[in-house]
Amino acid sequence: xxxxxxxxxxxxxxxxxxxxxxxxxxxxxxxxxxxxxxxxxxxxxxxxxxxxxxxxxxxxxxxxxxxxxxxxxxxxxxxxxxxxxxxxxxxxxxxxxxxxxxxxxxxxxxxxxxxxxxxxxxxxxxxxxxxxxxxxxxxxxxxxxxxxxxxxxxxxxxxxxxxxxxxxxxxxxxxxxxxxxxxxxxxxxxxxxxxxxxxxxxxxxxxxxxxxxxxxxxxxxxxxxxxxxxxxxxxxxxxxxxxxxxxxxxxxxxxxxxxxxxxxxxxxxxxxxxxxxxxxxxxxxxxxxxxxxxxxxxxxxxxxxxxxxxxxxxxxxxxxxxxxxxxxxxxxxx
Amino acid sequence: xxxxxxxxxxxxxxxxxxxxxxxxxxxxxxxxxxxxxxxxxxxxxxxxxxxxxxxxxxxxxxxxxxxxxxxxxxxxxxxxxxxxxxxxxxxxxxxxxxxxxxxxxxxxxxxxxxxxxxxxxxxxxxxxxxxxxxxxxxxxxxxxxxxxxxxxxxxxxxxxxxxxxxxxxxxxxxxxxxxxxxxxxxxxxxxxxxxxxxxxxxxxxxxxxxxxxxxxxxxxxxxxxxxxxxxxxxxxxxxxxxxxxxxxxxxxxxxxxxxxxxxxxxxxxxxxxxxxxxxxxxxxxxxxxxxxxxxxxxxxxxxxxxxxxxxxxxxxxxxxxxxxxxxxxxxxxx
Numbered sequence: 001x002x003x004x005x006x007x008x009x010x011x012x013x014x015x016x017x018x019x020x021x022x023x024x025x026x027x028x029x030x031x032x033x034x035x036x037x038x039x040x041x042x043x044x045x046x047x048x049x050x051x052x053x054x055x056x057x058x059x060x061x062x063x064x065x066x067x068x069x070x071x072x073x074x075x076x077x078x079x080x081x082x083x084x085x086x087x088x089x090x091x092x093x094x095x096x097x098x099x100x101x102x103x104x105x106x107x108x109x110x111x112x113x114x115x116x117x118x119x120x121x122x123x124x125x126x127x128x129x130x131x132x133x134x135x136x137x138x139x140x141x142x143x144x145x146x147x148x149x150x151x152x153x154x155x156x157x158x159x160x161x162x163x164x165x166x167x168x169x170x171x172x173x174x175x176x177x178x179x180x181x182x183x184x185x186x187x188x189x190x191x192x193x194x195x196x197x198x199x200x201x202x203x204x205x206x207x208x209x210x211x212x213x214x215x216x217x218x219x220x221x222x223x224x225x226x227x228x229x230x231x232x233x234x235x236x237x238x239x240x241x242x243x244x245x246x247x248x249x250x251x252x253x254x255x256x257x258x259x260x261x262x263x264x265x266x267x268x269x270x271x272x273x274x275x276x277x278x279x280x281x282x283x284x285x286x287x288x289x290x291x292x293x294x295x296x297x298x299x300x301x302x303x304x305x306x307x308x309x310x311x312x313x314x315x316x317x318x319x320x321x322x323x324x325x326x327x328x329x330x331x332x333x334x
Numbered sequence: 335x336x337x338x339x340x341x342x343x344x345x346x347x348x349x350x351x352x353x354x355x356x357x358x359x360x361x362x363x364x365x366x367x368x369x370x371x372x373x374x375x376x377x378x379x380x381x382x383x384x385x386x387x388x389x390x391x392x393x394x395x396x397x398x399x400x401x402x403x404x405x406x407x408x409x410x411x412x413x414x415x416x417x418x419x420x421x422x423x424x425x426x427x428x429x430x431x432x433x434x435x436x437x438x439x440x441x442x443x444x445x446x447x448x449x450x451x452x453x454x455x456x457x458x459x460x461x462x463x464x465x466x467x468x469x470x471x472x473x474x475x476x477x478x479x480x481x482x483x484x485x486x487x488x489x490x491x492x493x494x495x496x497x498x499x500x501x502x503x504x505x506x507x508x509x510x511x512x513x514x515x516x517x518x519x520x521x522x523x524x525x526x527x528x529x530x531x532x533x534x535x536x537x538x539x540x541x542x543x544x545x546x547x548x549x550x551x552x553x554x555x556x557x558x559x560x561x562x563x564x565x566x567x568x569x570x571x572x573x574x575x576x577x578x579x580x581x582x583x584x585x586x587x588x589x590x591x592x593x594x595x596x597x598x599x600x601x602x603x604x605x606x607x608x609x610x611x612x613x614x615x616x617x618x619x620x621x622x623x624x625x626x627x628x629x630x631x632x633x634x635x636x637x638x639x640x641x642x643x644x645x646x647x648x649x650x651x652x653x654x655x656x657x658x659x660x661x662x663x664x665x666x667x668x
Binding site: 145146147149151165166169170173184185186189190191192193194198201202203211224225226227228230232233234235239241243252271272274276277278279280291292293294295296297298299304306308 | 480483485507524567568573605606612638640
């Protein structure tokens with residue numbers, strides 16, 4: 001199988017290479033593409049050094065293209081790649097709300113990936129992380145309302161987000177002045193309730209992505225979802241506090257057992273031993289950590305929980321590779 | 335008026351001195367008390383240096399005692415201070431759930447302070463900050479359900495919390511190893527969903543304080559409140575994402591106008607100008623910042639908002655001084 005990564009030098013591209021390194025996909029060739037200024041960069045893959053090329057103007061000779069170079073590039077190029085015979089797994093938001101494009105978290109709705117017409121969308125990171133934890137609960141108990149507050153890492157804004165937190169933190173401790181660039185305000189030792197652009201309804205696009213995409217992935221437009229998306233001074237892994245109203249009452253113990261058997265989930269919920277989800281423990285992990293599972297105090301029979309998931313992995317690179325693996329295992333790829 | 339601070343050398347004690355400096359209380363004498371090892375420390379107040387004394391074993395010769403030396407000291411000493419004729423405004427949780435002790439946020443329920451029997455409890459910081467923002471909404475629209483997720487600063491654990499974040503952050507950036515002490519896990523660039531002790535229901539005491547104390551302060555035991563309390567790597571000011579189900583529908587514009595006239599609140603809600611509550615702007619401020627006011631997506635006619643309040647001020651020192659000022663203005667103090 002011929003695979004290509006577009007956006008190979010970015011934060012997600014870096015993770016794609018690492019995840020593919022251990023993937024069960026039969027990779028005969030891996031092509032790396034990025035902007036012209038990154039062309040020539042050497043990146044290691046399975047003991048070799050691969051050279052990053054400038055993205056061509058038309059088709060790419062690959063069976064599967066993992067695209068992570070931003071929405072405008074995907075919007076322009078993906079149709080050309082599809083015309084050239086590739087399957088495109090796109091990490092941007094460009095096609096997520098297109099009814100003809102499947103939006104896929106393999107643990108939740110892998111089968112819809114098979115209906116693709118060339119493009120499959122990879123969901124927003126916050127959404128994908130919540131989805132693996134909440135979908136098993138939705139299946140068994142029926143989620144009616146879902147209220148999410150996020151604790152999002154700076155790497156959600158890419159490599160420049162990581163560097164800005166690192167440098168600003170050093171400057172802040174040294175009493176030096178600085179000017180924010182990657183974020184709207186200083187992020188060192190601060191909290192910014194603003195991720196992506198504000199919409200007319202007062203929610204940010206990041207918050208609405210959680211609403212729109214959770215409904216599409218769960219295949220349930222009646223689901224009521226709300227979100228407050230907040231950037232905090234961590235490097236990696238998004239955490240989320242989630243409150244669920246359920247159609248049928250659940251107990252914390254039932255949910256703990258249900259999630260213990262769920263794909264993509266690691267239950268970390270032993271408060272007497274101070275075990276709960278944290279970026280510190282979830283970073284670099286394929287599974288999403290779920291804990292603090294308790295009976296809701298506002299919804300009878302409802303559940304509250306806390307999750308932490310590496311948003312560069314399950315929220316991006318890992319999920320994209322898992323989509324490709326799913327297609328391959330279903331015989332839907334050459 | 336003779337005033338005393340017990341716990342004068344702690345993080346809240348430090349703020350009490352600063353707030354009293356600008357208070358309208360007629361302070362004839364200010365006595366400072368702390369543990370024996372801090373005795374002899376000099377602290378500045380209105381151009382003088384006051385000497386910290388070791389706390390006496392019995393009564394303190396003051397009209398008002400502002401106590402901020404922890405629950406066990408308050409529990410043991412407050413009755414003795416009251417017996418000596420003092421009014422005690424206690425910052426610990428020792429007496430907050432005692433039905434005979436008023437729990438007071440002056441903007442909300444100042445009048446109940448007048449019914450005190452010697453002790454008045456100052457609420458939990460997270461609760462006090464939410465209360466000033468939510469109570470005007472509760473009065474006009476009737477809050478039925480209130481879901482809170484917190485973003486709490488390390489100074490909530492006192493001076494040692496501040497120092498641990500500072501030192502660990504430096505160590506983390508330098509690649510040095512360290513052992514957490516003030517918190518259960520490393521806090522630098524991490525998130526810890528664990529503040530205070532876990533209760534049998536799986537909630538922490540910090541989370542249950544928000545439930546119990548909001549009901550007591552609002553005087554409404556039917557209010558349904560839930561909370562996820564999370565420590566994040568900021569130095570000062572707690573932020574909170576709050577979702578409200580209301581008895582009577584409200585629009586964001588109505589709530590914005592209502593809160594613009596509310597005591598103790600500063601509306602910071604102009605998303606086109608990137609104006610919203612943040613620790614960066616709320617730190618050192620007496621008012622609680624409120625913004626991101628928007629229509630709830632899960633409750634018809636409900637409201638979602640984001641608040642940031644300096645938890646050492648409105649969440650502790652300021653609220654305690656405001657209680658004393660209220661009593662004085664009502665002629666309830668000598």
